[in-house]
Amino acid sequence: MSRVSGRARGDWRLCVLTDSRHARGRSHIEIAMAAVRGGATVVQLRMKDEPAREAVAAARAIAALCRAAGVAFLVNDRVDVALAAGADGAHVGQDDLPAADARALLGPDRLLGVSAATEDEARAAWRDGADYLGVGAVYGTSTKADAGPPVGLDRIRAICRAVPVPVVGIGGITAENAAEVIRAGAAGVAVVTAVTLAEDMVEATRRLREQVDAALGR
Amino acid sequence: MSRVSGRARGDWRLCVLTDSRHARGRSHIEIAMAAVRGGATVVQLRMKDEPAREAVAAARAIAALCRAAGVAFLVNDRVDVALAAGADGAHVGQDDLPAADARALLGPDRLLGVSAATEDEARAAWRDGADYLGVGAVYGTSTKADAGPPVGLDRIRAICRAVPVPVVGIGGITAENAAEVIRAGAAGVAVVTAVTLAEDMVEATRRLREQVDAALGR
Numbered sequence: 119m120s121r122v123s124g125r126a127r128g129d130w131r132l133c134v135l136t137d138s139r140h141a142r143g144r145s146h147i148e149i150a151m152a153a154v155r156g157g158a159t160v161v162q163l164r165m166k167d168e169p170a171r172e173a174v175a176a177a178r179a180i181a182a183l184c185r186a187a188g189v190a191f192l193v194n195d196r197v198d199v200a201l202a203a204g205a206d207g208a209h210v211g212q213d214d215l216p217a218a219d220a221r222a223l224l225g226p227d228r229l230l231g232v233s234a235a236t237e238d239e240a241r242a243a244w245r246d247g248a249d250y251l252g253v254g255a256v257y258g259t260s261t262k263a264d265a266g267p268p269v270g271l272d273r274i275r276a277i278c279r280a281v282p283v284p285v286v287g288i289g290g291i292t293a294e295n296a297a298e299v300i301r302a303g304a305a306g307v308a309v310v311t312a313v314t315l316a317e318d319m320v321e322a323t324r325r326l327r328e329q330v331d332a333a334l335g336r
Numbered sequence: 337m338s339r340v341s342g343r344a345r346g347d348w349r350l351c352v353l354t355d356s357r358h359a360r361g362r363s364h365i366e367i368a369m370a371a372v373r374g375g376a377t378v379v380q381l382r383m384k385d386e387p388a389r390e391a392v393a394a395a396r397a398i399a400a401l402c403r404a405a406g407v408a409f410l411v412n413d414r415v416d417v418a419l420a421a422g423a424d425g426a427h428v429g430q431d432d433l434p435a436a437d438a439r440a441l442l443g444p445d446r447l448l449g450v451s452a453a454t455e456d457e458a459r460a461a462w463r464d465g466a467d468y469l470g471v472g473a474v475y476g477t478s479t480k481a482d483a484g485p486p487v488g489l490d491r492i493r494a495i496c497r498a499v500p501v502p503v504v505g506i507g508g509i510t511a512e513n514a515a516e517v518i519r520a521g522a523a524g525v526a527v528v529t530a531v532t533l534a535e536d537m538v539e540a541t542r543r544l545r546e547q548v549d550a551a552l553g554r
Contacts, residue, residue, distance in 0.1 A: 169431035170413060195388060198416035202437035213387035219420035 128190055128229055130250050130286050130306035131334070132327045133160035134313050135194070136180070139167070140261045141314035149314055150180040154187045156313075156323025159306070162209055162231075164194040177203030192231060197223045207231070209252065212239060213264070221247030233288075235269055237280040244281040252308055253277050255289025256299055261310045262289070271302040278303030293325040300333035346408055346447055348468050348502050349552070350545045351378035351526035353412070354398070357385070358479045359532035367532055368398040372405045374531075374541025377524070380427055380449075382412040395421030410449060415441045425449070427470065430457060431482070439465030451506075453487055455498040462499040470526055471495050473507025474517055479528045480507070489520040496521030511543040518551035 134153035136146040150161045161184050165173045177193055181203050184191035192207045193200035197220050200208040207229030210220045217232045224230055232243035233252045240251055255268050268289065278285050284305035291299060291307045299307050307330060316322030352371035354364040368379045379402050383391045395411055399421050402409035410425045411418035415438050418426040425447030428438045435450045442448055450461035451470045458469055473486050486507065496503050502523035509517060509525045517525050525548060534540030 170428075170433045171431050174433060174437060196414075196416065198414065198419075198433055198438075198441055201416075201441055202433060210388075213389050215388045215392060215416055215420060219392060220416075223416055223419055 127249055128284075129159040130284050131159045131330050132157065132306055132323070133162055133192075133286060133288075133308035134158040134323060135162045135164045135308060135310045137164045137166075137261055137310045137314060140311050144314060144319070146176045147179050147183075149319065150191075151183060152319035153313060153323050154183060154189050156320040157327035158189060158323055159327075160190045160192060160308075162192045162194055162308070163199075163205075164310075165196075170196065170199060173199045174202050177205055181205050190229060192229060200224070200228075207249070209233070217243050217246035217248055231286070234277065235266060235273070237276055240277045240281045240283075240285075244283045248283055250284040250286055250305065251277065251281070252288045253285050253304070254287060254308075256287045257290025257295065259289040259310075271298060274299060274302040274304055291326075293322070293329050296326055296329040297333035300330055306330060345467055346502075347377040348504050348524035349377045349548045350375065350524055350541070351380055351504060351506075352376040352531050352541060353380045353382045353526060353528045355382045355384075355479055355528045355532060358529050362532060362537070364394045365397050365401075367537065369401060370537035371531060371541050372401060372407050374538040375545035376407060376541055377545075378408045378410060378526075380410045380412055380526070381417075381423075382528075383414075388414065388417060391417045392420050395423055399423050408447060410447060418442070418446075425467070427451070435461050435464035435466055449504075452495065453484060453491070455494055458495045458499045458501075458503075462501045466501055468502040468504055468523065469495065469499070470506045471503050471522070472505060472526075474505045475508025475513065477507040477528075489516060492517060492520040492522055509544075511540070511547050514544055514547040515551035518548055524548060 136149040181191050190206045192209045193205045194209050195214040197208045209231035211233040229249045231250050232248040234240040234243050286306045286308050287299035287304040288308040292312045296307045313322050354367040399409050408424045410427045411423045412427050413432040415426045427449035429451040447467045449468050450466040452458040452461050504524045504526050505517035505522045506526040510530045514525045531540050
């Protein structure tokens with residue numbers, strides 16, 4: 119592994135996940151466009167039921183729009199789709215491709231995010247090559263059946279102490295509670311419905327970004 | 337593309353697909369072991385609902401047993417799982433990762449199978465780097481909801497004429513009708529339930545292999 123230990127790459131302040139199952143009929147591309155316009159620093163394509171051919175087509179389009187805007191673009195779970203579409207990287211959960219395998223397939227230069235709910239999972243993910251950790255569900259969430267019980271802010275603090283890799287809080291995060299997640303030590307927050315179900319997705323993204331930036335003192 | 341046009345690689349006589357949804361409770365590994373013992377020349381892991389982490393674990397075990405037996409091992413749809421597990425290649429359908437993308441990710445040396453139901457799909461798959469084509473459903477099938485109506489033996493003949501790549505018939509094939517698929521021009525047959533639902537999976541594989549070999553004049 120050629121990574122420099124402790125070296126943080128990427129801007130993890132606000133990640134918007136496109137999940138069209140919880141999006142008032144909006145498409146992945148519509149969500150990604152609004153996220154980019156509103157100031158997301160990362161867009162993550164989360165397709166669960168769609169065939170891979172459709173995922174590659176959507177990922178190619180989103181990769182192009184993110185590249186033009188200087189926003190990082192990751193694909194959830196499917197490392198092959200990420201590579202085929204020219205994404206910046208992939209994000210894997212604990213039931214997805216093992217992090218070490220994902221890192222080997224992505225190579226040292228692409229970004230790898232890994233979901234971790236405990237300090238042990240966080241240490242393993244860091245060791246296996248994660249560039250950042252998605253930690254949650256911080257609060258309750260309706261979009262992920264296998265998310266487990268909320269882990270709360272204390273877990274964010276504990277994982278931030280346990281590993282040197284940036285932590286992104288996920289699960290039930292809104293513009294109202296984003297700042298406290300950052301104050302607990304997170305480098306950023308990741309959201310689904312706070313954007314995808316919003317009346318105005320661009321404005322919702324902008325408000326989240328403002329809350330995160332203010333809490334980070336930027 | 338560094339492939340030699342028209343050069344056939346691999347022994348496609350009998351492919352057994354492990355599909356645990358239609359397997360009397362048998363696991364992917366149990367099916368693969370029986371297939372190898374009975375004389376399958378290819379084993380293909382077909383996991384549709386299981387998480388990728390489980391697929392990689394099963395694929396690693398099956399890759400090891402196939403390697404020891406000199407049997408080719410392919411993973412259906414998930415090229416990342418195929419690569420992570422060290423499989424010999426992957427098989428993609430028309431809704432999966434596009435064949436050209438699968439070929440790019442697999443590199444020139446790994447095997448790529450592509451499903452094709454028409455002569456146009458067959459020509460495109462060959463052009464995009466397929467080593468063999470899965471053509472079907474030859475007869476009716478119960479294991480694949482999106483298989484479309486049976487294409488019959490005439491389609492096997494037409495596709496064998498249209499492209500120089502080996503054709504493997506799939507869909508409703510049994511020891512009773514395997515020989516006529518070979519006589520129509522196929523290099524082999526692929527089966528699911530003819531093996532996975534059989535009382536004795538090893539014996540069922542052996543009978544299929546005998547029928548194919550006899551029809552090929554071996």
